[in-house]
Amino acid sequence: MTLNEYLEMGRRRLWIILLCFLVTMGSVTLFTIRKVPVYQAVATISIGPDYYQKLPMDQFFAYDSESLFLQTQLHVLRSKPIAEGVVRALKMEGEGDWVSFVRNAISVERQADSRIFLIKARAHDPVLARDIANATVRVYSELSVERVVEASRKSISWLTEQLMDLKKKVEDSEMSLIKYIEEENLTSTGDGSMLQREGSPRPYSLGEDRILQDLSTELVKTELELDRLKSRFGNRYPSVAHLRSEIALIQLKLNSEKRKIIEGNKKKIRYNILSRDAELNKELYNLFMKELKETNVIAEMGMSNVTVINEAELPLAPISPRVKYNLIVGALLGLFLGLGAALSQELLDRTLKTEDDVRRHLDLPLLAYIPRIKMERKDEALFPAIEDPRSTSAEAFRILRTNVKFSSPTGEGKVLLVTSGGPLEGKTTVLSNLGSIMAQAEERVLLVDTDLRRPKIHEIFNVNRELGLTNLLVEEGMGVRNVIKPSGYRNLDFLTCGQISPNPSELIDSRRMKEIVKELRGLYDRILFDSPPLGLVTDAALLSAQADGVIFVVLVGRLDRKLHQQAKSQLDKAKARIYGVVLNDIKSEKKKGYRYHYYYAEGVQPRESL
Secondary structure (H helix, E strand, O other), X not given: OOHHHHHHHHHHOHHHHHHHHHHHHHHHHHHHHHOOOEXXXXXXXXXXXXXXXXXXHHHHHOOOOHHHHHHHHHHHOOOHHHHHHHHHHHOOOOOOOHHHHHHHHEEEEEOOOOOEEEEEEEEOOHHHHHHHHHHHHHHHHHHHHHHHHHHHHHHHHHHHHHHHHHHHHHHHHHHHHHHHHHHOOEEEOOOOOEEEOOOOOOOOOHHHHHHHHHHHHHHHHHHHHHHHHHHHHOOOOHHHHHHHHHHHHHHHHHHHHHHHHHHHHHHHHHHHHHHHHHHHHHHHHHHHHHHHHHHHHHHHHOOOOEEEEEOOOOOOOOOEOOHHHHHHXXXXXXXXXXXXXXXXXXXXXXXXXXXXXXXXHOOOOEEXXXXXXXXXXXXXXXXXXXXOOOOHHHHHHHHHHHHHHHHOOOOOOOEEEEEEOOOOOOHHHHHHHHHHHHHHOOOOEEEEEOOOOOOOHHHHOOXXXXXXXXXXXXXXXXXXXXXXXXXXXXXXXXXXXXXXXXXXXXXXXXXXXXXXXXXXXOOOOEEEEEOOOOOOOOHHHHHHOOOOEEEEEEEOOOOOHHHHHHHHHHHHHOOOOEEEEEEEEXXXXXXXXXXXXXXXXXXXXXXXXX
């Protein structure tokens, strides 16, 4: 669809767009008016580092990161204990679940990644909203202090127990060290290291390393001298025996020195172990003593990590209902719903409404748009071209007459069949007015009611239909001049259907009918047949074979285009010549290039225009 087609659709479906818009706006307005105003008060606080995290118990048993701690406070602030504290603080009494009311009234919002929290409270009473927000801040701050104090007490109790155990451990470890020093006869130097008395095993040192090295060197030299003497003098040489004695003595000294060093190192290691154990117990004892003092300070001060930045103030205007916002949303929603409904109707609408529809679905030209006729009087409604020659309807029928004239070659188009796809599409009205317009153009015109089932022409001229076409078809010797009646208008006659026949299709397709049509051709310039709808019976298809052309009337927006397509298919099978389509009952005076504007001056006769 092009933009113009969308605009045309909006014009055609304006009523559904307006209906959806008005219903939506009315509903939104009614909802806004009836909704009880809601006020919101906001308090701003800052939550500092958690003092509970500084307590020893928390350091040893649990730890939450700062981000997790702050995220947890969002839920804590809306928890049941906080709500219960608010109810008690505000002395809310009476029936009802006030705790649930407070929890539903409170909402908490953290500002980005900061420590700033917004405590929002909503209520129908602005004073109550302010009091709930401020009470929530006070209760949360008090509970924060109570939490730290209670945790401090537990920490003090635990630290005291631990200090008693550590004190005993310190004493035991120091006694063990003293006992070991006494047993091993150790003395302390000024730098804190231990020395052994003479004769006792010594810890390994750098000087003792040189003693072992000297003894090993001496042992090697003696063994080399022994090997030299043995090779020169033999084993019985006295010096050989002496060297062997020296080697044995050196070996004894070397082994003795090694044993002393090993024993000394063992005692040194043992001393270091006992010394470190005592020092560690002292450090732990001092650490726990420091923690105990700090915890006592926190407990005595009752420190809170909550800082009030802004207390909640009395809200001056409600946040709900948002009148302007609701009305704007309602207007947009109503407009979109209306456009959606209009587009849905357009897509689901299978009727014919425009010249494009006629060309697309029937592959036929459009002869004319016939506007809706105002029915102020019955005769005026049926013959606007005669009663009001300057009317829009009269001009539309002149256009139809002109297009019909141009649709048939010269000398043809005497007998025209006016039919439709379904009932009540206005074919009789179109036929009558087209005949009257042709009569004004000095053509002798005869209107023939060939609808032998539900005739209408006699009602238009307000005459009795008893004598008419069926009499010509079934009675011998009946002449056409005996049944044709004048209309009261110049050059316009009509022939009613006569008696209703039980077999109209056979009469229409009879030889006598062909003779009557041939006779009428010699009497009139134009003969217009008013036939039954094609979609219901076959009469119109049979008549089309005897007509020079067919005018297909379509009531705009009434019947499914499939019915019109089936009707056209019947005419095609009968090899009828279809001049085109007349779109009847147009609601606008301006359609797709057909503009009915008149500039008639007094005394100027209306002229045909296309």
